[in-house]
Amino acid sequence: MSDVSNLSNAQPLLDIRGLRKQYGPLEVLKGVDLSMQRGNVVTLIGSSGSGKTTLLRCVNMLEEFQGGQIVLDGESIGYEEVGGKRVRHPEKVIARHRAMTGMAFQQFNLFPHLTALQNVTLGLLKVKKLHKDEAVALAEKWLERVGLLERRDHFPGQLSGGQQQRVAIARAIAMNPSLMLFDEVTSALDPELVGEVLNVIKGLAEDGMTMLLVTHEMRFAFEVSDKIVFMNQGRIEEQGPPKELFERPQSPRLAEFLKNTRF
Amino acid sequence: MYESPSWLHELWVARDTLWAGFLTSVQCSLLAILLGTLIGLFAGLVLTYGRTWMRAPFRFYVDLIRGTPVFVLVLACFYMAPALGWQISAFQAGVLGLTLFCGSHVAEIVRGALQALPRGQMEASQAIGLTFFQALGYVLLPQALRQILPTWVNSSTEIVKASTLLSVIGVAELLLSTQQIIARTFMTLEFYLFAGFLFFIINYAIELLGRHIEKRVALP
Numbered sequence A: 001m002s003d004v005s006n007l008s009n010a011q012p013l014l015d016i017r018g019l020r021k022q023y024g025p026l027e028v029l030k031g032v033d034l035s036m037q038r039g040n041v042v043t044l045i046g047s048s049g050s051g052k053t054t055l056l057r058c059v060n061m062l063e064e065f066q067g068g069q070i071v072l073d074g075e076s077i078g079y080e081e082v083g084g085k086r087v088r089h090p091e092k093v094i095a096r097h098r099a100m101t102g103m104a105f106q107q108f109n110l111f112p113h114l115t116a117l118q119n120v121t122l123g124l125l126k127v128k129k130l131h132k133d134e135a136v137a138l139a140e141k142w143l144e145r146v147g148l149l150e151r152r153d154h155f156p157g158q159l160s161g162g163q164q165q166r167v168a169i170a171r172a173i174a175m176n177p178s179l180m181l182f183d184e185v186t187s188a189l190d191p192e193l194v195g196e197v198l199n200v201i202k203g204l205a206e207d208g209m210t211m212l213l214v215t216h217e218m219r220f221a222f223e224v225s226d227k228i229v230f231m232n233q234g235r236i237e238e239q240g241p242p243k244e245l246f247e248r249p250q251s252p253r254l255a256e257f258l259k260n261t262r263f
Numbered sequence B: 001m002y003e004s005p006s007w008l009h010e011l012w013v014a015r016d017t018l019w020a021g022f023l024t025s026v027q028c029s030l031l032a033i034l035l036g037t038l039i040g041l042f043a044g045l046v047l048t049y050g051r052t053w054m055r056a057p058f059r060f061y062v063d064l065i066r067g068t069p070v071f072v073l074v075l076a077c078f079y080m081a082p083a084l085g086w087q088i089s090a091f092q093a094g095v096l097g098l099t100l101f102c103g104s105h106v107a108e109i110v111r112g113a114l115q116a117l118p119r120g121q122m123e124a125s126q127a128i129g130l131t132f133f134q135a136l137g138y139v140l141l142p143q144a145l146r147q148i149l150p151t152w153v154n155s156s157t158e159i160v161k162a163s164t165l166l167s168v169i170g171v172a173e174l175l176l177s178t179q180q181i182i183a184r185t186f187m188t189l190e191f192y193l194f195a196g197f198l199f200f201i202i203n204y205a206i207e208l209l210g211r212h213i214e215k216r217v218a219l220p
Helices: A052-059 A091-100 A116-126 A132-145 A161-173 A191-206 A218-224 A242-247 A252-259 B007-013 B015-049 B052-066 B070-083 B090-116 B119-127 B132-169 B174-185 B188-217
Strands: A014-023 A026-036 A041-045 A067-072 A079-082 A085-088 A101-104 A179-183 A211-214 A227-232 A235-240
Touching (some): A014 A052, A026 A052, A026 A227, A026 A235, A041 A052, A041 A218, A052 A067, A052 A179, A052 A211, A091 A101, A101 A161, A101 B119, A116 A161, A116 B132, A132 A161, A161 A191, A191 A211, A218 A242, A227 A252, A235 A242, A235 A252, B007 B015, B015 B052, B015 B090, B015 B132, B015 B174, B015 B188, B052 B090, B070 B090, B070 B132, B090 B132, B119 B132, B132 B174, B132 B188, B174 B188
Parallel strands (some): A101 A179, A179 A211
Antiparallel strands (some): A014 A067, A227 A235
8 A cells, every 4th residue: 555655755745734715704714724645545534514525526616615715736726926926727627637636426316317327437438538438448447347347238227336436446447547535435325235335345455546535434444544544523533543543542522533433 | 064173183283383382381380490490409408598688689689579469470570670771581480480489489489498497406516516508518408408399399389380370471481472372263271281281291391200219228
């Protein structure tokens, strides 16, 4: 997991500085700093409303943010400073930046009118502009990787929740993003389907994929992460390696959170 | 002794008039449905995704037209176009009225279907790097259009029925042609029934077409 990151510790892949986000008067992120090296797996934990998902969604501009900066692979995401003023990037640039990250959602969000294969090839054809044969080959490779090649011509409605989520992960990862975002990808699944999805993610982590996750699966977070970040009321309350954080929490809130969490 | 000619004989005599009326009805209906659908699609997109200043004129158009009887609309187009210095035929005025009517209805159907799509569909499209218009074209509209189909078929049959109002401004569509034949033959019931049957045929064809498309694009 972490041997890749040692090669490039000069510049972090993701560098978030002073991130602030408001919904009207409600401040949900109150100055968040977080940086990730290439090959890192970082998991955000915390109670609901602590800002984990919002933080994740800011990284690919599914949420606008009002302050701070997100730098991904040397590029400023969402906004740039022009003559001292903060200017939103044009849509085209934002679309390009979004393609640098892959995202898997809690509700899968597969395109119901396209087959599993077409779900994966859409981005390859229209964003990456690959030739049809290349796109299909790549999509098949990733569907095989998530164990669903034989379901390539099935529509999402014909797949189980776990299978849909695996197709959604294949769709995101086939785009070859430099960072994968996982937003509570197992929360909407029946308990017996959680394992198959977590195994796919674990496999990606072992391959050295850089990942930022939000999850309630603490055991999984413990096993897969290089760093765990505990968020509380829009701030990072505590962060560190999983073992340290889970066994010797410094902040009383984290201790309280872990006490109330099922492992 | 004089024997009055049979209905079938009169029908044969009137066949050209009826056929021409039938074609005119089909023509003005299809034109209005086609143009109205295009206008409605565009208006629906603006109403769903446009900024406030873009939405305002379309909101005004949709509310105004939907709040007006089609009959009044057709008369307004027929009398107002020349008053505004725009010389158009009765046929054109009629098609214009029906088109405006159709467009306002389709606009609301399209808006409703797009707004009913889960927000995650747009987000997932953007997350893989599709631009707004790509997301619209490849992800949102294909789903929305499937939703729209049954309601759109319904609106289209309404347009065909409303096309009979063009008889009032002198367009020799099926109803006016029928009335002219009745004025000559006095076979009121027979010819009105026959006209009703022909209108039914047009609408039934539209419904069959709609059902066929629905089946072809249905998702498993």
